[in-house]
Amino acid sequence: MTADETSGGESQVQDEGAEIAALETQFDIVRYMRRKCEEYRLKFFIVFTLPGFEAEKISAYSIVSNWPQEVLSKYDTLRMVRHSAGIRKLRLTTVPFSYDMREWIGESSGDADFTELIDLFTKHGMLHGHFFPVHDALGNRGAVAWGGESATISHDDRLMLQMISVHLFNRLAEIGSAWKTGQVVLTEREIQCLSWTAAGKTSLDIAEILGLSEHTVNHYLNQVTRKLEAVNRTQAVVKAIRRGLIA
Known part of the structure; x- marks a missing residue:
């Protein structure tokens, strides 16, 4: 990488960080994340705090998301938080990782039937994605997941999305929309x-x-x-x- 390329990358990081810091509401963050999805050829995102071992519904931990309502409802109905290989991995690592929903549900299913959920993920083009474990200044853990139809992402894009995810999670904490008493989560x-x-x-x-x-x-x-x-x-x-x- 040349000096100009390095300088350009650092400038982009600074610009993204400044833009995120200027976001004032959940709605601003949703609009920003939609733009990033288009930029990185992704379709869906969800930001959530890390569910506890007794958790059953991801919606109870979701801060912002553009998941289709039918997918979110089915995910919660099946109590996928308890079955998800991705959630289990988030409890063990702070390193970003990618997923193929078909493989993970296969690993997690046991005797359960998640065919309808797989069909919904397929219908909406949500089978593949990328998890970025994050935490805020107080140590509250969470994750930002970006998903779509492609199973691959370039090294540079992964690094940029990791930086963006960290900034977004901390900005949400600063806005106070994630962990206030009486939390209200809007779609x-x-x-x-x-x-x-x-x-x-x-x-x-x-x-x-x-x-x-x-x-x-x-x-x-x-x-x-x-x-x-x-x-x-x-x-x-x-x-x-x-x-x-x-x-």
Whole structure:
């Protein structure tokens, strides 16, 4: 590697770190991670704190994610946190590693039938991915997983994604969205719907913007209102802004 290449790589690291440090809400981080997925030819991401041995649902530990809801629901229904070879490995190592979901579920299944889950991962192009173990300044452990259809990633891309993952996890801790008492975790769609509501859009407007039905938008907004223990959408918007969930 030449001196110019080394200098360029260091500059990129600094630029990425500065950009992440400037992110103010979970929604900002979700949008940033979506851009990185496009840049690195990936499709999905999930950031979560490391589940304990008695954990059953990954959703209880998820901070931000763009996993399809049907995949997340099936994963939790099958209590995959208890079966996952990846979760077990995260408890034993701080070194990044890649996965093939078909192989891991095969190793983890025993007598259980995870055919439907494999079918969902296949349907959405989520069979392969890369785990990056992370921790924050207080020592809280977690992981950032980036997934897609490709089983390979270049050495340079792996190093950059590792750096990005570390910065993202620490930024989420600084925002306070990960480990506050009374943690509220919103899905990407819930954040989008609530953000457009905060911008003064109606359910019909939001449906047209996001390409959803008005009924679906109302469902997401009702879910958000319930999660935030708000009496209506207006109060849900106020509470979400105060918690740093939306800008």
